[in-house]
Amino acid sequence: MIVVMRPEATKKEIEHVANVVKEMGLKPHVITGTDLSVVAVIGDDRKKDKGALEQAPGVDRVVPILAPYKMAARESKKERTTVKLGAGCVFGGKQVPVIAGPCSVENEKQIIDAAKKVKAAGAHALRGGAFKPRTSPYAFQGLGEEGLKLLAKARAETGLTVVTEVLTPSDVELVAEYADCLQIGTRNSQNYKLLEAAGKSGKAVLYKRGMSMTIDEFLQGSEYVLSQGNPNLILCERGIRTFEDHTRNTLSLSAIPELHYRSHLPVVIDPSQGTGHARLVPDMCRAAVAAGADGLIIEVHPDPEHAMTDGAQSITPETLKELIASLKRIAHAVDREV
Ligand code: PEP
Ligand code: MN
Numbered sequence: 001m002i003v004v005m006r007p008e009a010t011k012k013e014i015e016h017v018a019n020v021v022k023e024m025g026l027k028p029h030v031i032t033g034t035d036l037s038v039v040a041v042i043g044d045d046r047k048k049d050k051g052a053l054e055q056a057p058g059v060d061r062v063v064p065i066l067a068p069y070k071m072a073a074r075e076s077k078k079e080r081t082t083v084k085l086g087a088g089c090v091f092g093g094k095q096v097p098v099i100a101g102p103c104s105v106e107n108e109k110q111i112i113d114a115a116k117k118v119k120a121a122g123a124h125a126l127r128g129g130a131f132k133p134r135t136s137p138y139a140f141q142g143l144g145e146e147g148l149k150l151l152a153k154a155r156a157e158t159g160l161t162v163v164t165e166v167l168t169p170s171d172v173e174l175v176a177e178y179a180d181c182l183q184i185g186t187r188n189s190q191n192y193k194l195l196e197a198a199g200k201s202g203k204a205v206l207y208k209r210g211m212s213m214t215i216d217e218f219l220q221g222s223e224y225v226l227s228q229g230n231p232n233l234i235l236c237e238r239g240i241r242t243f244e245d246h247t248r249n250t251l252s253l254s255a256i257p258e259l260h261y262r263s264h265l266p267v268v269i270d271p272s273q274g275t276g277h278a279r280l281v282p283d284m285c286r287a288a289v290a291a292g293a294d295g296l297i298i299e300v301h302p303d304p305e306h307a308m309t310d311g312a313q314s315i316t317p318e319t320l321k322e323l324i325a326s327l328k329r330i331a332h333a334v335d336r337e338v
Contacts, residue, residue, distance in 0.1 A: 001050050003039040006060045013058030014039065020056060024048050036060075046070070067262070069219040071226040072233075077264045083204050083232045085180050086161035089124040091234050091295045092266030096331050096338050097124035099163050099206075099268070099297040100320055103310035104129045104140065105147035113302045115154035117317035122324040122338070126151065126160040127297055131167045131175070132309060133187045140308050148178035155180075163206055163297070169197035176201045186211045186238055186273070192224050199228025206268065206297070208236045211249060215258055222265065235259055235267045236297060239274035248276025248313070251284055256291045266294035272313045278304065281315050282323045289330045289338070296327075 003017055017039050018028035026043035050062045067073045082092040089097045100123035105111045115126050130147025132140065143150070151162045165183040166175040172194070175182055181204040188194050189210030198205045205225050209218045218235065225233050237256065239249025251274030259267045271284035285296050301307045301314035315323070327338045 001041045001045050001053075001065055002063045003041065003053055004060045004063060005037045005039070005058050007036045009037065009058030009060075013056070017053065017056050017059060020053060067219070068216065069223045069263075072219045072222045072263045072265060074262055074264050079264065081231060081233070081264045081266060083234050083266055085125055085163070085204055089161050091268065094336055095124075096289055096293060096327070096336050097295045098320075098324060098327070098338065099123065099125040099127045099295065100300045101127040102301045102307065103272075103299050103314065104132055104308055105143055105150050105164075106308050107143075108150050108153070110302065111147075111150045111154050112157060114300065114317075115158045115160055117302055118300050118320060119158045119160055121300075121317050121321035123160070123298075123300075123320065125163055125181075126154055126158070127163045127183075127299070128154075129165050129183075129309075131165055131171065133165070133167055133185050134309075145174060148175060152178045166194070166198065169193050172197040172201050176203045180204065181206050181234070184208060189213055189218070189221055192221070195221060195224035196228055199225035199230040202230055202232075204232035204234065205230065206234045206236050208238045208270065208273075209240070209255070211239070211241045213240070215255060215262070219259075219263055222263075233265055234295065235263070235265050236270055237267065237274070238270035247274070247280065249274055251275060253284075253287055253291050256288065256293050260292060267292075268295035268297055269293045270297045272297075272299035272310065272315075276313050278313055278315045278319070281313065282319065282326070285323055285327060286330050289327050289336065290334060292334070298323075 021028035026041050029040040053062050084090045100118040105128040130142050132142035155162050161180040163181040164179045182198050183206045186208045239251040242250040269288035271281045299314040300320050304311045304314040331338045
């Protein structure tokens with residue numbers, strides 16, 4: 001960090017700041033300019049409360065220099081991280097895998113039908129919520145363990161790898177028994193105990209950005225998984241809350257190049273929660289691939305009109321098939337493959 005002193009700061013005040021820095025176990029380096037002085041702080045200050053220094057007399061502001069996330073930062077690792085969810089489904093490499101399936105697992109017929117159809121359409125992994133984080137406690141909460149069993153059955157029948165959400169630390173073990181990848185949803189994006197538990201499980205994690213989370217907070221959250229020794233982390237942008245209401249959320253596609261700039265982790269886009277409307281999903285998928293997305297997670301329902309959750313934003317398997325054909329062309333143009 002750099003401590004910028006006020007122009008009228010006295011020598012004594014500058015010395016005091018330098019001493020506080022030393023007390024923190026760090027090294028101060030005073031630079032005296034023509035108009036003001038700054039105290040450059042040498043050493044890793046990430047465990048220190050930098051803001052507290054603003055309380056010292058004569059200090060104007062404290063400017064952090066080191067990214068607050070370490071393991072997620074691009075500087076910490078030369079190569080981009082690749083996360084493999086089974087054969088033929090690798091995130092972060094040349095491939096742009098498509099995770100597709102219903103918002104919720106509803107019953108055996110629905111999930112098996114959905115799995116077979118998304119596979120035939122060219123998807124690489126199956127999604128489906130067994131534990132659903134619903135805004136209303138009276139809404140369908142998912143089938144729980146029964147849903148996990150049905151997902152495992154769908155995997156056995158199709159060979160598709162399974163991505164499903166876990167809501168609480170105490171369910172991590174159970175969900176990890178059935179799933180290939182644990183999804184941590186937007187509402188749990190700052191549930192640090194859950195992120196740690198998912199990290200400890202060793203399973204791949206698909207971590208969704210909180211709907212009101214900055215990119216910085218998102219990368220700090222990812223640190224909770226990585227610091228448990230689990231490198232298999234996929235970031236997912238699923239739209240953020242803004243004033244705009246023509247979509248359910250505002251899908252921030254610039255998050256893709258920004259996250260790539262700051263981090264080595266793969267970035268997946270969820271255009272379904274991101275828009276809330278099936279009619280907008282295909283174009284956002286195409287834009288995401290053009291913008292460098294490392295994967296897509298798309299809600300697909302064999303019968304969206306009768307879906308128990310998120311019917312409005314679910315596309316049909318037929319639309320998915322056409323979409324994947326067009327994504328292949330876009331991927332080719334940007335040196336990737338779907
Ligand atoms: C979902 O994928 O169905 C879901 C609930 O996602 P999010 O956490 O992004 O709202
Ligand atoms: Mn959903």
